[in-house]
Amino acid sequence: MMELPRLYAITDPKAYGEDFFGTLKKVLERGVRMIQLREKEISAREYYQKALKARQITREYSALLLINERVDIAIAVEADGVHLPENSLPPSVVKKLKKDLIVGYSAHNLESAIYAQQEGADFVTLSPIFRTESHPEVEPLGPGALKEVSQRLSIPVFALGGVTWDRIKLCYKNGAYGVASIRMFLS
Numbered sequence: 001m002m003e004l005p006r007l008y009a010i011t012d013p014k015a016y017g018e019d020f021f022g023t024l025k026k027v028l029e030r031g032v033r034m035i036q037l038r039e040k041e042i043s044a045r046e047y048y049q050k051a052l053k054a055r056q057i058t059r060e061y062s063a064l065l066l067i068n069e070r071v072d073i074a075i076a077v078e079a080d081g082v083h084l085p086e087n088s089l090p091p092s093v094v095k096k097l098k099k100d101l102i103v104g105y106s107a108h109n110l111e112s113a114i115y116a117q118q119e120g121a122d123f124v125t126l127s128p129i130f131r132t133e134s135h136p137e138v139e140p141l142g143p144g145a146l147k148e149v150s151q152r153l154s155i156p157v158f159a160l161g162g163v164t165w166d167r168i169k170l171c172y173k174n175g176a177y178g179v180a181s182i183r184m185f186l187s
């Protein structure tokens, strides 16, 4: 599999605002080349249409596009991959469906990160490393957890959750392959 970019932007319907695709273009203009389209509250039809447009835009920037959870939509729009939430389809099942799809996985502890690797995921996000607006009630794992998981995995680990530009160095010092974020790329 190709070497993955180190910066991974995750879209969010609220944070991206009314001009969703305009915001997506701004993130791409900043040089981000790996995008996760992540929707939790729209119909499959709307999700497909949004993914189709995101595919067209990301192609213009030669950026990777991964779709959150919906493998069917990822295949239908010729996305580069799918990003699996912790309790979604097993990565091995997705790989059987479409072996050339990049498979990311949302891990929240060492056990699930190891599971994802054993299941054939190409990378994991580990979250939340720092406190995040996305899940303000969740106790952050901290850089130490990132270090432990990065040492135990052979696949890339992206630090996710409350990552900011001034925390990137700390993430890399603790073994992160890259960083993932919603808000960092919007500030």
Ligand SMILES: Cc1ncc(COP(=O)(O)OP(=O)(O)O)c(N)n1
Pocket (backbone or CB within 6 Å): 038, 040, 068, 083, 084, 085, 086, 087, 106
């Ligand atoms: C509304 C909602 N449903 C499910 C999840 C799953 O969280 P997670 O495993 O962290 O997966 P993603 O955040 O990558 O979708 C969720 N966060 N929100």
Ligand SMILES: Cc1nc(C(=O)O)sc1CCOP(=O)(O)O
Pocket (backbone or CB within 6 Å): 010, 106, 127, 128, 131, 132, 133, 134, 135, 160, 161, 162, 163, 180, 181, 182, 183, 184
């Ligand atoms: C998509 C997602 N999942 C998380 C988790 O902990 O499961 S945190 C997150 C988004 C984090 O946004 P920001 O970079 O703005 O903190």
Ligand SMILES: [Mg+2]
Pocket (backbone or CB within 6 Å): 106, 127
């Ligand atoms: Mg999550």
